[in-house]
Amino acid sequence: MSSFIIGVAGGSGSGKSTVTEHIVGAIGADKVAVIIQDNYYVDLGHLTPEQRRKVNFDHPDSFDWELMLKQIDDLSNGVPIEMPTYDYSRDTRRAETITVLPAPIIVIEGLFALLDASMRKYMSLRIFVDTADDIRFIRRLQRDIIERGRSTESVIKQYLESVRPMHRQFIEPSKRNAHIIIPHGANKAALEMLVARVRAAINHEELSVSTYFEEV
């Protein structure tokens, strides 16, 4: 079985997970395997709390690329994976893993989903969710304060010190690796297109687009 692999990238609070959830909701969880890059943060259990505070979690180096790539390769070859899970309060990998079974559709979602060339090679469709900075900041603020009990000051500090510069340095440029850009976060027409494409892939429909296009 060869899977149709979709990469969904975009900044923090851009609406990536809305896109993923919409695909899963439209075609059924049994047909979609979801790989979330956030689960692949590097385990920092060996660092002191002081050292951990200095880590830039918004830098690509904070992720375990090797494991992620290996698991994408496994899934694309029909091999089930044990996706790691992460304990954000202690910056360590949890003992529990999530078993992800191979499926006709694989969604790879993450800030840096379109950053790495070897990972992009697996993807038949690369999507960048492009949402205005201020809107993304508002979402992050609300999420961090409500769900993670953070203070406004600490959210702003992290945003200015790492989220924003890392976004500009690594995420924004990866937009050019996308096949399509969805502006303003997810919108209905774009999601309808995406679902139609995914259904066509599941049904092996012939789409007869000429192949002369240069690869991005």
Place this chain on the structure above:
Amino acid sequence: MKPFIIGVAGGSGSGKSKVTEQIIHAVGAEKVTVFIQDNFYLDRSHLTPEERSRVNFDHPSAFDWTLMTKLLDDLANGVPVEMPQYDFTTHTRLATTKTVTPAKIIILEGIFGLYNEEMCKQMALRIFIDTAGDICLMRRLKRDISERNRTLDSVIEQYSQFVRPMHKKFVEPTKQKAHIIIPNGSNKAALEMIISRIQSVLNGDKINLDDGMFFDEE
């Protein structure tokens, strides 16, 4: 039967017509009506050649929006239309028109494809082709010199004086009205997505015009 109207916008030389061609190639010409905005340039036969050379053809006001919105509206309601034809060498509208009957899929293509709000609201899918300015200019240069017998200097002058500033002012901002943006000109994966959606509509999927998008924000 309401048609599925697709707007394809983007700068001159961005690759709009390639998208249209690929859609027609994939789903069949009989299922697609093409609405080319360039046919709606205003007639300039009353101007002297001297006056015509000063007209800014890259400004939205160079187009006959009244006729354009009327004809798109007719097509959207299943009414055949008489499409104007334009002579670019004399900047005049030809006496002859082309009868166009609405198909299930209508593609509206033009640099200002997403400029008019009323027209945008009739589009179930709005696409902006976002190609780098230098690449667009190179394509325009090749086309104007080889197909339209223009000199290098005249192309560059028109580009600097009209095309570029008008693009920044009027075309580029319409990107915000797009449902999807295709970077680097068109690509196969994006085309496959568009065509999948068109096929699903041809197979009876619902067309949704109320996308709840952002017009009130602007």
